[in-house]
Amino acid sequence: MFQFNTRGNAFAARAARRIVLAGALLGGVIAAHAQSNSxxxxxxxxxxxxxxxxxxxxxxxxxxxxxxxxxxxxxxxxxxxxxxxxxxxxxxxxxxxxxxxxxxxxxxxxxxxxxxxxxxxxxxxxxxxxxxxxxxxxxxxxxxxxxxxxxxxxxxxxxxx
The missing domain is CATH 2.40.128.520 (Lipocalin)
Incomplete structure (x- = not known):
């Protein structure tokens, strides 16, 4: 059980990093788009x-x-x-x-x-x-x-x- 939680936590941490990275990239794209339309x-x-x-x-x-x-x-x-x-x-x-x-x-x-x-x-x-x-x-x-x-x-x- 402990080993499963460690893997689960590692998986959750990697997923969270990917979500944060995707959000940052999307935010950058949205900001660049808004700036280009300014x-x-x-x-x-x-x-x-x-x-x-x-x-x-x-x-x-x-x-x-x-x-x-x-x-x-x-x-x-x-x-x-x-x-x-x-x-x-x-x-x-x-x-x-x-x-x-x-x-x-x-x-x-x-x-x-x-x-x-x-x-x-x-x-x-x-x-x-x-x-x-x-x-x-x-x-x-x-x-x-x-x-x-x-x-x-x-x-x-x-x-x-």
């Missing part, structure tokens, strides 16, 4: 007219559960690092575009983020904004609109590694 990260924007890469935008958590996005690099050959937002009409008027926060106030609403604003530094206009990820978090659909979401346009940004 809009937090660096995204390559695409120019609407030329279809060419335009800039890199870094989306970060703002500390209050929301998201912000900042231009961290221009990708066009004619981009100048000292370019300013001369068309902006708010506090960003004549500020450097590089380093400028263009997305703010985004709050999670289910599988998307909504309630924020996005600035188009080319024309200085500020739009309401909603975003969501696609393709396992590798693409970010960014919709800027006036009033209701139907009155707007979407861009698809690509995650950078």
């Amino acid at each position: 809009p937090v990260g660096v995204w390559q924007t695409i120019d609407d007219h030329s279809g060419q890469p335009k800039a890199l935008v870094q989306i970060s958590e703002d500390g209050s559960g929301g998201l912000t996005g900042k231009i961290i690099k221009g990708l066009r050959a004619n981009d100048q690092p000292d370019r300013r937002c001369t068309a902006c009409t708010d506090s960003r008027k004549d500020q450097l575009i590089l380093g400028m926060t263009i997305i703010d106030g985004m709050k999670q609403a289910g599988s998307e983020w909504d309630g924020g604003h996005i600035l188009d530094p080319e024309n200085g206009k500020v739009y309401r904004c909603k975003i969501h990820t696609e393709d396992g978090g590798q693409k970010l659909v960014v919709r800027g609109y006036l009033g209701i979401s139907l009155l707007g346009r979407s861009q698809t940004w690509v995650r950078q590694q």
Whole structure:
């Protein structure tokens, strides 16, 4: 009887270790999946007219559960690092575009983020904004609109590694 319990305990210990390991692996997979579907990260924007890469935008958590996005690099050959937002009409008027926060106030609403604003530094206009990820978090659909979401346009940004 004592020998059976020892084997049983050893078997139970091995089974418990396997369950813990499987749980840790599954937890890691779930965390990686959740992280990959998060809009937090660096995204390559695409120019609407030329279809060419335009800039890199870094989306970060703002500390209050929301998201912000900042231009961290221009990708066009004619981009100048000292370019300013001369068309902006708010506090960003004549500020450097590089380093400028263009997305703010985004709050999670289910599988998307909504309630924020996005600035188009080319024309200085500020739009309401909603975003969501696609393709396992590798693409970010960014919709800027006036009033209701139907009155707007979407861009698809690509995650950078």
